[in-house]
Amino acid sequence: xxxxxxxxxxxxxxxxxxxxxxxxxSQSVLYSSNNKNYLAWYQHKPGQPPKLLFYWASTRESGxxxxxxxxxxxxxxxxxxxxxxxxxVAVYYCQQYYSIPHTFGQGTKLEIK
Amino acid sequence: xVQLQExxxxxxxxxxxxxxxxxxxxxSISGSYWSWTRQPPGKGLEWxxxxxxxxxxxxNPSLKSRLIISVDTSKNQFSLNLSSVTAAxxxxxxxxxxxxxxxxxxxxxVTVSS
Numbered sequence: 001x002x003x004x005x006x007x008x009x010x011x012x013x014x015x016x017x018x019x020x021x022x023x024x025x026s027q028s029v030l031y032s033s034n035n036k037n038y039l040a041w042y043q044h045k046p047g048q049p050p051k052l053l054f055y056w057a058s059t060r061e062s063g064x065x066x067x068x069x070x071x072x073x074x075x076x077x078x079x080x081x082x083x084x085x086x087x088x089v090a091v092y093y094c095q096q097y098y099s100i101p102h103t104f105g106q107g108t109k110l111e112i113k
Numbered sequence: 114x115v116q117l118q119e120x121x122x123x124x125x126x127x128x129x130x131x132x133x134x135x136x137x138x139x140x141s142i143s144g145s146y147w148s149w150t151r152q153p154p155g156k157g158l159e160w161x162x163x164x165x166x167x168x169x170x171x172x173n174p175s176l177k178s179r180l181i182i183s184v185d186t187s188k189n190q191f192s193l194n195l196s197s198v199t200a201a202x203x204x205x206x207x208x209x210x211x212x213x214x215x216x217x218x219x220x221x222x223v224t225v226s227s
Contacts, residue, residue: 001174038213040213040214042158042214044158048219049207049209049217049218049219049220050150050158050207050214050217051217052213052214052215052216052217055213055215056213061215093157093158095158095160095213095214097212097213100171100172100173100174101160101172101173101174101175102160102163102212103160104157104158104159104160105157106157107157107158
């Protein structure tokens with residue numbers, strides 16, 4: 001199995017400041033034949049289903065604010081929120097869909113400082 | 114816009130089979146992959162498996178011996194059957210579309226208890 005490790009486990013950021021969440025995979029999730037990284041990011045708020053933010057590591061899902069960005073390739077990926085808003089408080093997960101099983105990171109809890 | 118809705122019993126006895134159905138509305142089940150994911154209480158997300166509209170399935174190896182995912186294109190539904198359940202299978206179960214889980218159902222809570 002590909003192990004996905006997120007850092008940090010929790011993060012407190014002031015409103016308007018930048019938040020950065022890292023995700024590292026135990027092996028590359030870059031498929032050489034199409035040069036795509038099989039990596040997705042989700043936002044999960046209590047009482048709601050998770051919401052897809054990015055797929056192919058950096059393709060923003062429709063409706064996701066542009067203060068969110070996804071980057072990285074191979075084994076190292078980053079989710080950045082450029083200016084934290086109150087509604088961004090949530091748990092964020094990365095997931096690889098390169099190989100079975102499609103494993104998730106352990107989650108990063110983002111709070112307001 | 115495609116919407117998904119999980120349905121099934123909220124309480125299952127240990128050793129019995131957990132059966133859930135996901136109904137797809139606002140679009141056809143054909144042409145996509147359909148997934149199941151769960152979240153045990155206080156824990157993170159766990160990928161269960163997915164099935165194509167044509168019926169080809171892939172399962173989490175940790176569940177494979179107990180798991181069957183099936184699709185019924187005539188009803189625009191896909192289903193999960195997990196046998197020999199224990200308390201460790203207590204979770205919120207979500208169905209979703211695509212391998213990168215683009216659209217999610219609201220989730221259904223399943224408790225395994227006698």
